[in-house]
Amino acid sequence: MLERGGTIGILGGGQLGRMMAMSAAELGYRCIAYAPEGDNVVSCVCDDVFTNKWDDTAALAAFAAQCDVVTWEFENVPVATAQAIPADRIFPHPRALETAQDRLAEKRFVEGLGGRPAAYARVDSRSDLEAAVDRLGAPGILKTRRDGYDGKGQWRIGSARDADALRLPDVPLIYEGYVEFEAEFSVILVRGQDGEMRVWDSTRNAHEGGILATSSLPAGLAIEAQVDEARSLAEQVADALRYVGVLTLEFFATKEGPIFNEMAPRVHNSGHWTIEGAVTSQFENHIRAVAGLPLGDTATVARGVTMTNIIGDAITTAQDFLGQPDTHLHDYGKAEVRQGRKMGHVTRLER
Template identity: 65%
Template sequence: MIAPGETIGILGGGQLGRMIAMAAAQLGYRCHIYAPETDSVAADVSAAFTCAEWDDAEAMAAFAADCAVVTYEFENVPVGPLSALGTVVAHPHPRALEIAQDRLSEKRFVSDLGGTPAPFAPVDSKLDLMAAVSGIGAPGILKTRRDGYDGKGQWRIGSADDASALDLPDTALIYEGFVTFFAEFSVILCRGTDGDIRFFDSARNVHENGILAFSGVPAPANLLEQVPAARALAAKVAEALDYVGVLTLEFFATENGPVFNEMAPRVHNSGHWTIEGSVTSQFENHVRAICGLPLGSTGLAARAVEMRNLIGDEAHDWATILSDPANHLHLYGKAAARPGRKMGHVTRLTLD
């Protein structure tokens, strides 16, 4: 067990790291942020900050020397440089990062465990793309295998002509067939060092322009019917990886059951509602897990909970939002607003 008063290292300096650090502070832990960006909103609420490149082995080793355990706030932390952590334990294991960082590896891994992803094919050339469109059909989506998020690194392919006219980027790609679905949802679990798994309620998720805009619990009945199968798959993923911490799998709810979309080996935007809406938030349970503490209850703290992201540079009337006692405002401390950037979120509780 990592005792309160010790330091948790967090790789990545964004809002997820910020919320992990805030939850850790409530349990008596210090946090040390490692990130290459100078404007870290996680560092703003943490005890220490190392601003260095991922491949700076000396800086990474010095960071590790200050930490009792290390975790990640986003899945694109390069795995190779983590060898500089030495004997300091990283939760979850870097293998989870390796799989989640490559969409092809991720889908093959989940397929091997019995999951059902959208039909897919690797694309390394124009000939590969044309063959994938012919075999899988169109419409579909061409994605970079690495680094894409919030709709970035994606191209919609409506026909073979669209595929033929596209100038392919010089990177590994994957083509995915469209999935006909009636809702999107996520399964968020937390697994402790002793193998104990706790599931949070699955929220109905709504995306706008490829970015999560809304999550709400409880989800509609027809979506909830698909949660047990999705949870079973998520548990298989966690157990196969001997996972420790919060793990998220996103799904499409279809007439034929849940279709796997992607996994995130970290706390997740679709679980932000748990800060006020669950007995124990995803952030606190993540800290509990990586420190070897017992996991907390994931039960609902309200009859219904809604979370809406505050995205981009749209003006908001903070006084009006805060005047409603059912609303809980979270601003991430980001100085510059721009289209598509997550600036904060509002959680609304229904208690009666």
């Protein structure tokens, strides 16, 4: 167990790290970050920030020497960077990054545990894409196997003609067949160092332009009927990875049951509602887990919850939300406003 006043290192400098650091401070810990990219909005709540490159071994060693434990706030931290931290001081283990950073490896891993992803095919060439569209049909989605988020690194293929016209990027790709679904939802759980697991209620997630727009509770009958099966898979994933911290699996609710979409080995946008809407937020429970503390209650505290992302220049009028009852604004403090960028979120509770 990490004693009061201990130091938690965070790999990454975005809003997820910022909210983790805020929870860490409330539990009596100090945080430092290693964040070579972006606005580094974590800096205002950390004691120090290393802005060195991910492969700067000397800087990583100096960073690790100041930390009692280390975690990460986004899944594109290079695996080699995470592996540079002593294995007994980094949570989750870097094997979770290795699994989640390659969409092909991720789907095969989940299939090995009995999960059902959308039909998929590996694409390394134009002939591979043609064969994938021929076998799986269209529409479908072509994705980069690595990187990409919020709709980036993805191309919708409506027909074989679309596939022929597309200029393929020179990176490994994966083609996913179309999934007819009733709703999208996520399972967010936390697993402690002793293997104890707790799970939050699953929200109905709505996306616009590939970016999460809202997460809401109650989630509806279509999701509620499939949550238990999805939770069981998520728990198997966490145990197989010997995971420590918050883990998220995204699903489609379909007539055939839950279809696995993707995994995020971190706190997740669809769990931001837990700050005000649950007894213990995802951020606090992540810190509790990596610090070796007892996990907190994940029960929902309101009859209804809606979390809305604030995208791009909508942040300039975000304070207008505060005129609504039981509404909570989170401005991430990002200096650069641009289209499609998550600038904050607002959560409204119905008691």
